Amino acid sequence: MADAVASQRAVLIVEDNPVQLMDAAAALRDAGYEVAEAATVEAAQAHLAARPELVAMVADVDLAGEPLSGFTLAKAVAARWPELAILIVSGVAWPAEEQMPMGARYLRKPFTPEELAGALGAVLAARGVGSVPH
Template identity: 40%
Template sequence: MVTSPDYGQPFALVVEDEPLILMEAVSILEDAGFQMLEAAHAVQALSVLEEHHHQIKLLFSDVDMPGDMDGFALAREVARRWPSIAIVIASGRSKPGPFDLPEGATFISKPFSATIVYHHVRKTMPEDAQPEPLRK
């Protein structure tokens, strides 16, 4: 679901099954200047990516979610299929092992703040791909 009408700004896909955390992550990334797409689990996220991968510049995903694919596996699949998409993974329960995250992806612990999210998104995305509010 697209939640912002400004098609000049890059898209971020947030994958989170907890509604309150989803709302918080969407709000933080909207404030950073992203247009938002949402998914509740990895299969839904892959479907959104199939349709919108050319617009999506950031994947922000939880690790633990319903279904057979967790956020680490989703991150590896996204990196393999769409290497230009920056990846930030978050969890309050899991920590990445040596081969869980693809190269260039970053991990943050929950609970997170806007400051922490912005820091990791800036670190993960090329500056020219970042929306203007994030660069300030």
């Protein structure tokens, strides 16, 4: 039973800044989520393909490589894994409506650990995914 609850809380964080990745992962673990971490688009796609228990992805917009690659990743993930909840975060880019996948939410950096957990909980609740951890 515990595994079923944990699987409803497995999330992937995609962030190429090591300190921000560590902070976001710690915040979500503290909020009760199981967290997978990826620093590149390729690593994110590998996690998603290998881990069907993931229910959400938190992706930074400004990833190494092409500009706004977080938006590109989010669109590709939404197309391949439409059941996945997506939260996009950025301190530099405000999303245009056409850049956001259907159902995705946006959180502006900087944010507190509580704001991150709350925004992820909201996107999961909007998707009807499990109960939000406390």
